[in-house]
Each structure stands twice: as structure tokens, then as C-alpha cells.
Amino acid sequence: MNQYKLLLLCCMASLGSYAQRDLYIVHANVLDVKNKRLVADQTIKINGDSIVSVGKGTAPEGANIIDATGKYLMPGLIDAHVHFFQSGGMYTRPDVIDLRKDHPYPKEIQWTHDHLEEQLHRYIQQGITTVIDVGSSEYFLNQRKAYIGRPDAPAIYMAGPLITDEMPYGFDGLGQDAPFVLVKTPAEARAAVDSQLSYDPDLIKIWYLVYHTTADAFYPCVQAAIDEAHRAHVKVAVHATERNTARLAVEAGADYLVHSVEDSLIGDDFVEMLRQKKVILCPTLIIEDGYERSFKQSLALSTTEILGSDPFVLTSLIDFPYYADSALVHRYKRAADRQWIPTVRRDSIRMVNLKKLSDAGVTIVAGTDAGNIGTLHATSYLNELKSMQQSGLSNWQVLQASTINPAFILGPNDAEPQRSLKRAAQASSVSQIRPGGKANLLLLSGNPAENLDNLKSILLVINKGIPIQPDTLIKLNPEALVQQQLDAYNAHNLEAFLSTYSDSVEVFILPNKRVCYGKDQMRKIYDFLNHSPNLHCQILNRIVQGHYIIDQEHITGISDITDGAVVYEVKEGKIRRVYLPIL
Numbered sequence: 001m002n003q004y005k006l007l008l009l010c011c012m013a014s015l016g017s018y019a020q021r022d023l024y025i026v027h028a029n030v031l032d033v034k035n036k037r038l039v040a041d042q043t044i045k046i047n048g049d050s051i052v053s054v055g056k057g058t059a060p061e062g063a064n065i066i067d068a069t070g071k072y073l074m075p076g077l078i079d080a081h082v083h084f085f086q087s088g089g090m091y092t093r094p095d096v097i098d099l100r101k102d103h104p105y106p107k108e109i110q111w112t113h114d115h116l117e118e119q120l121h122r123y124i125q126q127g128i129t130t131v132i133d134v135g136s137s138e139y140f141l142n143q144r145k146a147y148i149g150r151p152d153a154p155a156i157y158m159a160g161p162l163i164t165d166e167m168p169y170g171f172d173g174l175g176q177d178a179p180f181v182l183v184k185t186p187a188e189a190r191a192a193v194d195s196q197l198s199y200d201p202d203l204i205k206i207w208y209l210v211y212h213t214t215a216d217a218f219y220p221c222v223q224a225a226i227d228e229a230h231r232a233h234v235k236v237a238v239h240a241t242e243r244n245t246a247r248l249a250v251e252a253g254a255d256y257l258v259h260s261v262e263d264s265l266i267g268d269d270f271v272e273m274l275r276q277k278k279v280i281l282c283p284t285l286i287i288e289d290g291y292e293r294s295f296k297q298s299l300a301l302s303t304t305e306i307l308g309s310d311p312f313v314l315t316s317l318i319d320f321p322y323y324a325d326s327a328l329v330h331r332y333k334r335a336a337d338r339q340w341i342p343t344v345r346r347d348s349i350r351m352v353n354l355k356k357l358s359d360a361g362v363t364i365v366a367g368t369d370a371g372n373i374g375t376l377h378a379t380s381y382l383n384e385l386k387s388m389q390q391s392g393l394s395n396w397q398v399l400q401a402s403t404i405n406p407a408f409i410l411g412p413n414d415a416e417p418q419r420s421l422k423r424a425a426q427a428s429s430v431s432q433i434r435p436g437g438k439a440n441l442l443l444l445s446g447n448p449a450e451n452l453d454n455l456k457s458i459l460l461v462i463n464k465g466i467p468i469q470p471d472t473l474i475k476l477n478p479e480a481l482v483q484q485q486l487d488a489y490n491a492h493n494l495e496a497f498l499s500t501y502s503d504s505v506e507v508f509i510l511p512n513k514r515v516c517y518g519k520d521q522m523r524k525i526y527d528f529l530n531h532s533p534n535l536h537c538q539i540l541n542r543i544v545q546g547h548y549i550i551d552q553e554h555i556t557g558i559s560d561i562t563d564g565a566v567v568y569e570v571k572e573g574k575i576r577r578v579y580l581p582i583l
Contacts, residue, residue, distance in 0.1 A: 022047050023465065024059035025441075028068035030433055031449060033075060033403050036396040038449065044073065046439045049149075049464040053435055066467060071459065072447050074399070075431040076129025076154075076440035078406040079381055081258050081282050081367025084119065084133050084140050085112055085179045088309070088376040089316035090294065094170030096373060097295075097332060102324070105170060109177050115310065116143060120153040121473040122308060122378040127458050129440035130431070132367070132409060133158040134205050134237045134258050138176040141199040151466035152473065155440070157203070157410060159237060160196035163189060163225050164207035165218050180207070186224035193228040202410060203256070204229040208240040208249055215245045223252040235409065243270070250279055256409050257281045258367065262346040266353050271360045280409055282367040283354045285387035288343050290374025295336035297321045299374070299491065304456060306496040308379040311476070311483040317374060318490045322538055351391035358393055365409065366402040385452055395449050403431040439465040478570035479542075482549045485575060490536050494529045498522060502574035510567075510579050532557060547571060 023046040030042045043059065045052040059065050086092040091103040123131055131154045133140065141160055147153040167182045183189045193204055206225055208218065226236045235255035240246040242263045249257065250273055260283040261270075274281065293299050294317050306314065323329050358364050368384045370377045381402075388398050433441065441462040446454030461468045476484060481500055488496035498519055507516035507525075516522050529535070534557035541552040547570045555562040564581035 021064050022052070023064045023066070023439075023462075023467070025066045025068050025073060025443070025462075026059055028071060028073040028443070029447070030054065031072060031074040031399070031447075032433070033396070033399050034432065036400075036449075038072075038447070042073070044433065044441075046462070046465050049439050051433065051435055051437045051439050054433055066443070066460065068443055072444040072454070073433065074442050074444065074448065075403040075433055075437075076442055076461070076463065077127050077381065077402050077455070078130040078132070078365070078431060079123070079128050079367055079370065079378075080132045080134075080365040080406040080409060081284055081369050082131050082133050082377065083135055083179070083369070083371035084116060085109075085135075085137050085177070086371030087112055087115075087313050088371050088373070088380075089313040090320050090373060091316060092371065093373055095168035096291070097328075098170065099323075100170065109174070113139065113143075116140070117147075117153070118310065118474065119377045120147060120156075122310075123154045124152060124461055124463055124468065125470045125473045126304075126308060126378040126381060127442045127455060127461055127470075128154055128378060128381060129461065129463050130155040130157070130406070132202070132406065134203060134256075134367075135159055135162040135179060135207075135239075137161055137174075137179050138199060141196075141201060149464065151464045151468065154463070155438075158201060159203035159205040160199060160201045161192075162205045162207040162239070163192050163221075164209065165213060165221060166207065166209045166211055183221050183225075186220045189221040189225040190228040193225050193232075197232050197234070201234065204234055204236045205258075206236060206238045206249070206254075208238050208245045210242060210245060215242070215248055219248050219252065222249060226253040237409075246270070247273070250274060250277060254279060258369075259284050260350040260353050260357075262350050262353075265349060266356065271357055271362065274357065274362045275360055278363070278408075280363045280365055280405070281357055282365045283350055283388065283391075284367055284369045284384070285347065285350055285354070285391070286380060286384050287369040287372055287375050288346065290372060290376075290380070292336050292339065292343055292374075294320065294374035295332040296340075297333060301487075301491045301493065302379075303493060303496045303499075304382065305376055305379045306488050306491055306493055307484070307499060309376045311480050311487050313376065314487045315483060318487055319538065322536065351387070354388065355392040358397060363405050363408050364388075364393075364397070364401045365406040366398070367406075382452065382455055385455070389452060395452060398452065399448060407431055439463075475573060478547050478549055478568075479544050481570055481573070481575065482551070482568045486537060486539070486551075489529065492529045492532065492535065494523065494526060497526065497529060500575055502571070502576045505574075505576060505578070507578045507580065510581055515580075 025044040028042050030039045032039050043057040044054050091099050091108045094100055094105055136158050144156040144158050161179050161181045163183055164180055167180055171180050181192045183192050206222055229236045237256040237258050238249040238254040239258050240249045241259045243261045246261050368380045369375055370380055385398050439462055442458055443460040444454055445457040445459055448454040458470050485497055485500035503519055506514055508514050516525055536557050538554045539551050540554050543550040549568040551566050553566055567579035568575050569577040
């Protein structure tokens, strides 16, 4: 069977209905991530969602076959630090920037509810077949069950609300949508854990901050929460970015540090403690950069980020410099400018600490903290991997951190020999190309062990045994497509802009004067996007009428401010015609 004609099979039934026959991948160059080697000309037999065999051999006549000659097969990627209660846009953290007068936070909550499935599709589209949400809400703990076994969604592991003694501004009184739970005593910490256990979380999460208290003051609560979780054989993830809080968290029994120490270089004693206690660490190197780029108005969005992210989330970031409250915009820009030197210092500390931990044999996993302002779901992942590489990790070490290492987060350890064996078994097989392993695989046209950018060359995602062409996962409606081209326009990314248009696009000056036909002409006409750094288009009003979008646009950054109504006609998932006003 031609690999490019395999159809996306997505439905709501159980996994058993997806695949009726064995699937064979033949002549594949397999990345043995565990042993850091490439194994040529392998045949992989898949039955259901599991790998049956790996080795030399041929497929029987009439079988479902994917010919992987000259291609590279690797385990699916794992983002070990995401937050689905956050969108990644400018409105998602009222404790950081309060824009609720124009975008009420309940509206943001509803957006995260309505777009969860689409976000999951975006993860699969980027080759991320497993995600670990290390701080969500009761709502999302319930929702994850709806995606078990679905090939169009990654495997989801999830913690409940973050246990903290610092309730962030704007997050109180949210009921089942609360992502934080406030505790002040060890008894309250134990009760918070017990309340979450009824939802069968994969982890308990503690937010160990020292903004208005001391590390020692909150330590009894941290210890109580960890002890209570461990009694239920559930591991504990801790946010602790200071050397002292990280040390105390590990001493209390933390299993997973979801950030690196950023206030000082770590010593050999701390490194040895993590190694001996088998603590796992996720460095999350890019999150501060996401905030800074957003507030400094220096996003420099990649084509992957523009085309692979939600267009309306992107718009909230791109349009921030043009927000109505210009005093607020300037205030945050000045603050981000002042923060630049401390951020660079913290980035350097995190990178040096990461290399030291990795060299010492501490288990490192890749995670983005996606959902925070400027750290986009799914499309931010490669940026994180490249930052890990820049810290001194080899490509093979980065690939281990993004595939096999995260399985240890959920696996058993010496302190918890009786912990959920079922969950541990699932985790241990989720990212290895071996008999009995999960059939979560990526077929690539290039070798990522040579160049991490080859992780963008995905031909097929094989998720839970089902081959999926990435470009079949998300079909933007006409409004979203037009918004995506606007984002590309405002990001001055000509290639992303043109990708939203039909090859036979026609551009007219109203009423019917055609001034452009086809992408080649359009590329020449719109080349000014590459040379107009201040160009920006705002939508003042929009009418959506079926396949037609009518935008009242306000363009600045050129010699004259231009206003006018533009009509877009969308056909077959592309912009087919554009009608411009007479200027």
C-alpha cells in the first residue's frame, strides 16, 4: 500500500475497531534511541497498538505495508511538561498581565475547554504522541478519559491542581476549573492530595514558591503532600526553581522536578542527591523567552509556529503592541527590557546546570511548559529541544530526553515498589521500538540524530498503530484560515502567508479588475512583507458569511495609514480569491 494513500482513521469507538489487519513497515532505518545507533533495513510488524516484531524480514503478500526505503523511523515524541488550562496566548495568565476588562477570564477558560481536541491534534501533527500535563484542573482530569485509545490524540498523563500556599491573582473561585489549590497547614496539604486522588491523577503537583514566605515555612506542607501521595503510590512533581526549594523538595521525596534551578549554579552534592534518589528533571529552558518575546514585541515567529498553532491565540500575541491601553503595553515592554539581563543570566545558569546534571547521569526529560504566554502548544517543542542542544547535550541525548526518558516519570522506583504496575508497564513501553512496545512512531524523511530540524520532516505519524498523515489532522474553517494568513502577514513571513492561498489564487481590485493570478505573481507582489518591519494590519470589524470573510482592515507601518474592506473567498481549504478596495 502506498504510504501516502493511507487514510486518517479517527472515530470515537474503541481501539480494536481501528485496525483489523497487521501493519508492516519495511526497509526502515530505525533510530535505536536507547543505544544511540541507527539500524538499517528493518521490518516492523504492528498489531493493534503494539509492536510485534523488529528485525530483518519481509511482509506477507496482501498485508498492509508502508515502504520506508530511505526513511527514518523513531519513537513518538513526549512533551513532559504542558498545561491545558492555559492557551499560550496573552489572556491566559491574569496574574502576570491582567487583560480581563477586555477579555474576561471565564471566556479564556471556555476557549481551553472548546479547543482541547484541536490542541491534541496539533500535538500529533508535530509528532508528539504523549503529553504530561503537570498542573491542570478537575475539569481536565475528567476530560482526558474521553481521549483514551484515540489515534488522533496523544496519550495523556495528568496531575490535578497545583498545591501551593501562594494563590495567584485572578484564579480564586473557579470551582472545577481551578488550577491551584491553596494550603496553609500540613493537614490541608494532605486533604488536597486526598481530594485529587478520587480523580485518579497520574501525578500530584506542588508549586514551591518563596515570593511571600520562606522555603522552610512551607516545607511541612510539602512533606505532608508528598507523604500522602506516596501512600497512594502516586508520584509527585514539584515546581522549585531556587536551589534551596529544589533541595528541600528532593529531601522531602519529590520524584520529578519540572524546572531547573535558575538562581545559582548547583553543587556536586545536589547533583549526587538527584542521581541517588533517581529524581527526574525537566529543564524547561524556553518559557521565560516566550514571556519576554511577547512583552518586548519581538516574537520572530517561525513558519511552524504560524501554521501549526491556533491562529487566534497567535493573534493575541501579535496584536499586543496595538492593544487599546497603550500605557499598559509600554509598561510591560519597559519591564521586559529591564528584565533582559537577569533573564540572560538565568538562562545561562539553567543551561550550565543542565549539562552538569546530564553528565552526572541524572535522568533528563524534555518539556516546554506549553500554555504559558508565548510558549505555544505543540509548536514550541522543537525550540526546547534546540535549547537543550545548545546547553551541550548531543542530538542523541536530546532524542533520549524527548522519547525514552519521560517513561521513568511514571515508572516504579525503589521507594515505591508497589506503585501501580499497570501504569508503570504502560509508561515503560510507550517510546521504544521493540517487541511489546507501543506503536507510537514517526516516519521521517531525514535523520534527526544528524540534525534536529529533521524532526519537522514528518511523513507519517503512527499513533496507537494507526498511520496518520499530519496535514489531514486540522482543517481550518474559513475564518480561521483568513486569520492565519493575517498572522503570517503581520509576522512578515511570506512563505507562511502564501501557504494559505490556492495555487490558482486571484486578486481583484473591486469591482472586478484582476491584478494577480497564481502564487508566483503573488510572491512578487507581496515581497514587501520581507522589507517592512513596522507593517501591521488590524481587523476593526469582520463579517463571516459562509465561505466569504469580509474584513474591515486598518494598516499601519507604511507611508500612509490605509483603511478598507477586503473580501476573502475560501474554497477547498485555501483562499481562492481576494477582492481589495479601490485606494
